[in-house]
Amino acid sequence: MTTPQPSPAPPLGLSRVAVRLPRLSEPVDDILVRAGRGAMERKMFARVHGLRTSPTLAPGERMADLLVAAGRAALDGGPAALVLYGHTLLASELDRSGPALDVLRSRLGVEAGRFYGLSHVNCASVLRAVELARRYLGRPGAGPAERVLVLGGDQGSSYQGLSRVIPGVAVAGDAAVGVVVQAATADTAPRYRYLGGAAGRDTRFHRNLRMSPEEAAAFNEVCCEETVATMRRAVRAAGLTLDQVDWVMPHLSNRMFWGKVSRRSGIPKDRMCLDLIPERGHNFGTDAFMALEHAERSGLLRPGERCVLVAIGQGAYFQSMVVEVKEDA
Incomplete structure (x- = not known):
């Protein structure tokens, strides 16, 4: 049986x-x-x-x-x-x-x-x-x-x-x-489908804002490497590769950092939603969702497009999540 x-x-x-x-x-x-x-x-x-x-x-x-x-x-x-x-x-x-x-x-x-x-x-x-x-x-x-x-x-x-x-x-x-x-069921149609996610951590930088200048310089370099690595793991968990990502919803720290991430990841900078940096800058853990909401409100997103959301925490903590835009309910 x-x-x-x-x-x-x-x-x-x-x-x-x-x-x-x-x-x-x-x-x-x-x-x-x-x-x-x-x-x-x-x-x-x-x-x-x-x-x-x-x-x-x-x-x-x-x-x-x-x-x-x-x-x-x-x-x-x-x-x-x-x-x-x-x-x-x-x-x-x-x-x-x-x-x-x-x-x-x-x-x-x-x-x-x-x-x-x-x-x-x-x-x-x-x-x-x-x-x-x-x-x-x-x-x-x-x-x-x-x-x-x-x-x-x-x-x-x-x-x-x-x-x-x-x-x-x-x-x-x-x-x-x-x-x-x-x-997401027959009765509910959320706007974004969760596809996969990943986390990262580097314990060398646990001193946070009390890091020495040497530690801070190393942290800035590692941030770029680990951000790209965590993004790769997240898209792999979603069954994708980075070249299949349509948009990056970033941690809104500054433009220079995301230029480095673009070069190392191969994702064009014009696919990174950085428009909010001048007027809002960084807003702790809300950044990636604020970028997603801004892209939605600006009419940039189309059904079927995949977005990777990225967060970076002092400490050092990294989190990425991949979502797919669905048809508007």
Whole structure:
């Protein structure tokens, strides 16, 4: 007698990305002056890296409000069995306050769902949260209609902006994103189909922003190598090669870095969505999703195109994910 085999799990999809920005945008040069950075470094940020402004919470605005707005837009009135909040800065208000977390869950309309913060992998946290959502939805006994809300965002302007400037590399701003991960079934048609993903780590750079100048120089070189290697592993997991990738949704650090990645990967720079660097710059773990949302809103994406999303965290952590654009529901 043949033992019946379980039906294969339906493919996973991601909803359209919801992005929420604060009302203000601050000149990057003003941020660098407050941080005590020298004239040469400020010129490099402006002329070489191409950074002009950075999103900044206005007086009276709160990061929790941006997260709620992004989350509710992504949920679009539907439920979530689980909420995963990826963040870089460890001193999140939600990690310190149970009542604040309860209020956030209530405002999101997910009182019955579980809520977990994901940190300690820095700016790789939001894409890593999607991987954890994928595992959750693939667990034994998971319901086909279950959904996971992934939130991302940090307040770079908090604590006098002490964590806002990565010397010589990027200036971080305030922003929030939300995306729903769920199975693609006959009744649901997520905008993006998840194809594969990969993670990387190099333990030599665990000192993070306390690295010596020599360590920082080595880290900058390794970042390019490991970014390309992690992208290759992600597309291989998706059954593809890098030359079959249509778009790269990058970690929005600076233009110079992605020029190096383009040369080493063979992916043309005009297939890397870098348009947001001048006006938004780096926004912690939200970057790749903000680039994806911008490409969608700009009409660049076509059904069948494959996008590789990339995140790089100080530490050093690397995360890549491949999605395919589906027909609009």
